Amino acid sequence: MRKFTHFFYDYFIQLNASENSATYLNMLALLVLLIVIIVITDIVARKILLQAFSSFAAKSKTKFDDILINHKVPRNFAHIVPLIIALKCIPLVFIDFPGFESAVELLLQLYCVLLIIWIIRSVLRTLESFFKTIPRLKDKPIDSYIQVLMLLLWLVGIAIIFVMLTSINFTKFFTTLGAASAILLLIFKDTIMGFVASIQVAVNDTVRIGDWITMEKFGADGDVIEINLNTLQVQNFDMTITNIPTYALITESFKNWRGMSNSGGRRIKRALIIKAKSVHYLTDDKINELKKIQLLTDYLTQRQGDISSYNTNNNIDKSVLINGRNMTNLGVFRKYIQSYIEGHSAINKDMTIMTRQLAPTSQGLPLEIYAFSSDKRWQNYEYIMSDIFDHSLAAIPYFDLEIYEFSNYSPELEQN
Structure with missing residues (x-):
């Protein structure tokens, strides 16, 4: 053993170096030789492990081994071989310098702890990526659990390093x-x-x-x-x-x-604000005019017949329009919008469809459309909703209704 550990020492002595200088030069030469061996061993071990894992991954049906390679697990494992060589050879390199030997061994032991942490970290990240490929787990907070394990791992590792x-x-x-x-x-x-x-x-x-x-x-x-x-x-x-x-x-x-x-649709819930003073009873002439709207023809015919029979049977004085039962332009318009939405191709017919009147406000009477579009994509949903309200706004004048519009105009201000 001494022949090997002092090989360079004897060589330097033959070159007329002092014993002290020869001892230091021998240690440096052995250290350089060890470093070269470690580097070569690391490269060879890495190539062998990578080749072995790659060959296995190519034949395997699972993606787990491919993810192991992507997260450099084989590469990190390869560092163990040169580390073992270094731990075994350090006593030989520093045989004449026990103080240096203890310090270097401590550094290698600290590196060993860090390497183990790094290997476990790469395995945990592999598991994280693999779990995300499983359909029933990919939407779960896997990252949180992996981070907790990593935090515990680092805490234990730091504690071990501190103790060392x-x-x-x-x-x-x-x-x-x-x-x-x-x-x-x-x-x-x-x-x-x-x-x-x-x-x-x-x-x-x-x-x-x-x-x-x-x-x-x-x-x-x-x-x-x-x-x-x-x-x-x-x-x-x-x-x-x-x-x-x-x-x-x-x-x-x-x-x-x-x-x-x-669900089967995305909700449409928006109101038209009708000016209150535009709401009124419908005359027979106006009803007959509205019958030309195909969506209302059958409804108005049946409704008009029912109301006429009721008023006749109860001897209602219809010289005053408010007497008895009547139809209003707002009620007929509400029925028209309901029928229009029920027939709209983009509305889900299996979900709630409703046109309802909300409580009056200081601006007017809200007439709310409540339905669900069958297409839930944002862009298409907005298009469908706009299409419905474009049609509704354009239909309002046919019923002699008006939409509320806020205005700062005042006749008194204009006169002043």
């Missing part, structure tokens, strides 16, 4: 750490709250990746693209990204549009 550097007893260290748990809870408050929120979100199926949510407090209105330990990322419809604290999902109110997406 300070030579403190491992049990004593964790006992002291337990006493400082209140401080740790304060430091990691958001992380703990985020983890709890992630569990509740997953268990209660509150939010999934891909859901459209609206959270006015944070200015979020778009699709959830990521749920991790501390934040939930929402890509708004203007393509901006909003980051929301994960724990806000259980402490703040928000709207999830998943129910609409999973």
